[in-house]
Amino acid sequence: MQHDALLTQDELDFIQSMHHNPQLNVRDASSSLMVNGGAQIRDLLTRLAAHDHVTIQAQFDNQQMTFPLQLVEDEFHAVHLRLGVPSIFEDGPMVRPWRLMLEEPVALENIKGQPGSLWVHEVSFKGVLLEIRGRAKPPKTFALWFSPTGYERIPVRGTLERENTQGLFAYRLNQGNADETERLRQFILQQHRLAHPEVHA
Structure with missing residues (x-):
């Protein structure tokens, strides 16, 4: 190995194994939300989520889930919309x-x-x-x-x-x-x- 190399062969092998580890390259689909629909819709949702309580609601059988939309900032100071943990309701004479x-x-x-x-x-x-x-x-x-x-x-x-x-x-x-x-x-x-x-x- 050359004396002016920044990394040893062991360090290079470790980085390569991390890069090719399939478990480390899987995104957590439940924690992020991609908003497709144009910049205007994305900007509107971002403004609403910053100032008000914004939710997404799903209904199935006699139940419904209400997901809060949250603004989160990543390590690069970019702001993203993320789905929070839902509130689960059941329908009946009253929800x-x-x-x-x-x-x-x-x-x-x-x-x-x-x-x-x-x-x-x-x-x-x-x-x-x-x-x-x-x-x-x-x-x-x-x-x-x-x-x-x-x-x-x-x-x-x-x-x-x-x-x-x-x-x-x-x-x-x-x-x-x-x-x-x-x-x-x-x-x-x-x-x-x-x-x-x-x-x-």
Whole structure:
């Protein structure tokens, strides 16, 4: 090898292997959105996404998904439109958020990971249906952690809405920040994918 070479042969081989690695060259189709339709439409969508809440809605069977359009800046300071994690709704007498019915109830945990008396039976990105175990009274509000098996803990904050005919308590979720809401929507999307594989195929 020449003494004035910038890279060793091992370094060149490594770069070549990275360049030809098919796994590294696959784009994440779910995280980016190509807008074809002319500069005027693209500029309009970009302006709207910068100043307002812009969504794309898809309907199938008795459900609908609403994807937020987000402006993101890449490492080269170029701005792109990207689809966010969708909100999933189900149609009926009234449109409501899609609810995941858990096979087994999951206890909400405190900051130390200890389960309490509130057990989740159903969850959506807007609310939870809880069973109160023991002799505890249903709290007016709570700030705890939802920790389904196999997933990272998600902080949840709820406000009591009502008791249903089965003795379970409906709480409206009011997440503290966008990241918490995004994490809960991501979990719901993953569960929707398992429940309705034909939609996500």
